[in-house]
Amino acid sequence: MLEKIAISSVRIDQLIARRWSARAFDKSKSIEPEKILALCEASRWACSCFNDQPWRFIYWNKFENPEAYQKAFNCLDEWNQKWVKNAPLLIVSIAGSKFIHNGKPNRWGQYDTGAATINLCLQAFSMGLYAHQMGGFSIEKLRQEFNIPVEFTPMAMIAVGYPAVPEILDEEYYKLEIKGRERKPLSFNFFKDSWNTPIVND
Numbered sequence: 001m002l003e004k005i006a007i008s009s010v011r012i013d014q015l016i017a018r019r020w021s022a023r024a025f026d027k028s029k030s031i032e033p034e035k036i037l038a039l040c041e042a043s044r045w046a047c048s049c050f051n052d053q054p055w056r057f058i059y060w061n062k063f064e065n066p067e068a069y070q071k072a073f074n075c076l077d078e079w080n081q082k083w084v085k086n087a088p089l090l091i092v093s094i095a096g097s098k099f100i101h102n103g104k105p106n107r108w109g110q111y112d113t114g115a116a117t118i119n120l121c122l123q124a125f126s127m128g129l130y131a132h133q134m135g136g137f138s139i140e141k142l143r144q145e146f147n148i149p150v151e152f153t154p155m156a157m158i159a160v161g162y163p164a165v166p167e168i169l170d171e172e173y174y175k176l177e178i179k180g181r182e183r184k185p186l187s188f189n190f191f192k193d194s195w196n197t198p199i200v201n202d
């Protein structure tokens with residue numbers, strides 16, 4: 001597994017520091033059923049507003065149901081298809097827009113679904129798997145193909161699999177694969193006491 005550890009100003013948990021969004025997957029290796037279940041369990045235990053658990057996930061396992069996988073794969077945009085083709089597992093995270101207990105709008109539905117999804121990604125990494133989220137797909141196509149109701153919104157597709165060497169990728173993706181990970185300086189996103197008062201000067 002190619003290491004792309006976050007260069008952080010202080011030491012952070014190694015799972016967070018080491019997780020990254022890879023594109024080179026081993027197409028010959030399926031994911032063990034108990035590991036797929038662990039991904040679901042990790043999402044299940046995310047926190048959510050009113051403990052509503054507004055997320056829904058659908059997964060497609062290429063080794064189990066190649067036709068369904070292909071249908072999901074066809075919803076990805078072309079740029080993503082070129083590297084996702086080797087990933088044995090595709091997942092979509094879907095956010096509910098109404099609270100179960102009173103049917104009122106749940107403005108935290110997408111927020112909570114993001115939290116459940118990063119749990120899944122971190123769990124994947126902890127088990128030696130890569131998980132790579134994508135916004136580049138057709139929501140409408142996915143909705144139609146898999147009968148997703150209007151009060152639910154597909155948020156991200158996630159490619160999951162075991163790592164392969166970066167050399168299997170086309171040049172454009174290879175360059176991204178070996179490039180270091182980047183973030184804005186802490187001062188851009190993090191404030192204290194007031195809006196736009198950076199926590200540090202970096």
Ligand SMILES: Cc1cc2nc3c(=O)[nH]c(=O)nc-3n(C[C@H](O)[C@H](O)[C@H](O)COP(=O)(O)O)c2cc1C
Pocket residue numbers: 019020021022080132133134135136137156181
């Ligand atoms: C909601 C979301 C949508 C994304 N969409 C895509 C995408 O369509 N294609 C892609 O290759 N990467 C996509 N990414 C991956 C990001 O580019 C990646 O997380 C970011 O560059 C940070 O890299 P890191 O995850 O390795 O730290 C997406 C990530 C998120 C969270």
